[in-house]
Amino acid sequence: MAVTNEVQLKVENIHMAFGGVQALLGVSFEVKKGEIFSIIGPNGAGKTVLLNCINGLYTPQKGKVSFEGEDISRLKPYQRAQWGISRTFQKLELFRGATVLDNIRLGRHIHMKSGLLSCSLYFGKTAREEIEHRDFIEREIIDLLEIEHIRHKVVGMLPYGLQKRVELARALALNPKVILLDEPLAGLNLEEVEDMARFILDINEEERWQTTCVLVEHDMGVVMDISHRVMALNFGEKIAEGTPPEVQKNPNVIKAYLGEAEDLYVTRR
Ligand SMILES: Nc1ncnc2c1ncn2[C@@H]1O[C@H](COP(=O)(O)OP(=O)(O)OP(=O)(O)O)[C@@H](O)[C@H]1O
Ligand SMILES: [Mg+2]
Structure with a gap:
């Protein structure tokens, strides 16, 4: 799907704390209709909490989530699903039996x-x-x-x-309009990673689906390869946002990933 100029999802100044743990500290961003928008960041950066705030599993202490121009901050997860926001979970939510x-x-x-x-x-x-x-x-x-x-x-x-x-x-x-994907590649082997990356591209690009994707992922090779834009979080704060090449060379991002920095320079396929 071609990326449009239409803002489909808008997140404004989200603050989320659990007791003394400040998981998100004023995070804001916009996702355009048709984008693959990725969220990266070290473990514990607040990525999953952010997805939970978008789909309504968590109610942030402060901030607003809008979908296609409407404030959905007070809607329950099932209501947000009815509006067209769907998600996958880092720890699979399946009926195993x-x-x-x-x-x-x-x-x-x-x-x-x-x-x-x-x-x-x-x-x-x-x-x-x-x-x-x-x-x-x-x-x-x-x-x-x-x-x-x-x-x-x-x-x-x-x-x-x-x-x-x-x-x-x-x-x-x-049949979502926006799909939130929490680490869809984690634990997969190389071949499975390639298949899953292709499925994400298909969901986004194929005329039938045309789904906007918000992707949380640690696999920098795939993130940099398939995303239109990337946002980086660290300790609950946005430290960078831009095209994959912009985020890859952002000094804040390199610093946050110190020790894992080589992962950021996986050759683009
Ligand atoms: N339900 C909760 N109760 C208390 N603290 C929580 C809860 N959920 C998340 N946290 C804390 O919020 C912070 C952000 O967690 P989050 O799960 O969003 O990290 P993440 O970026 O998804 O990390 P990972 O890459 O490991 O999945 C962490 O310090 C975590 O311990
Ligand atoms: Mg997570």
Whole structure:
């Protein structure tokens, strides 16, 4: 998807503390519709907390989150999901005893909060259309992520790399406008990393999906390769923002990664 000038997600002056731990200290940024916007930073920098503030799992003490111009700061996570914000989790949020297909369906239902009661409100034509629409999305996700062969397999029995793919499938089942990805490459082998990076590009670029991506990742090679813009956090503060080459050579970023600095200079593919 071509990057537009339209601001889709706006985060303003977020402060989030847990007791004495100040996890975020006045973080602000904007994500444009169509972007792959990456957030990097050392362990404990506040990346996951920031995603939790965007999707409503955490309520920051201060600050505002807007989506397509509307203040969504007071909405619950399921309401933000209904608006089109979906996410994956650093620690997978899957039903390990259920099949891949059931996980995709359950994920959608839980986040949309459409349980038995609201399901029973659907009947006749509406119900049929809803089911057809759901089946259509499922089909597309399964094709996109190449998980046809495991769709009836129990998730807990799958290798970790495939579980990460199911986690992405679950998040896509909401047919999101923005997807927040928390370390989708962590723990994957080289081949799996390449596959996952391609899936993220497909979700962003393919006409069918055209999803804005907010990517939290430690794999600097992939981040610098696929992102339109990158923001760096350290100790809860924004220390840099810009294009991948700009952020790579930012002295604050190099200093924050001291000891890991060589990772920043992985050759772009
Ligand atoms: N629920 C919580 N209660 C208390 N402290 C928390 C909570 N969640 C996060 N923190 C603290 O907030 C800080 C930021 O944590 P966060 O998980 O956002 O880091 P991160 O940048 O995602 O790191 P990593 O790269 O290791 O995932 C850390 O000091 C962490 O211990
Ligand atoms: Mg994290």
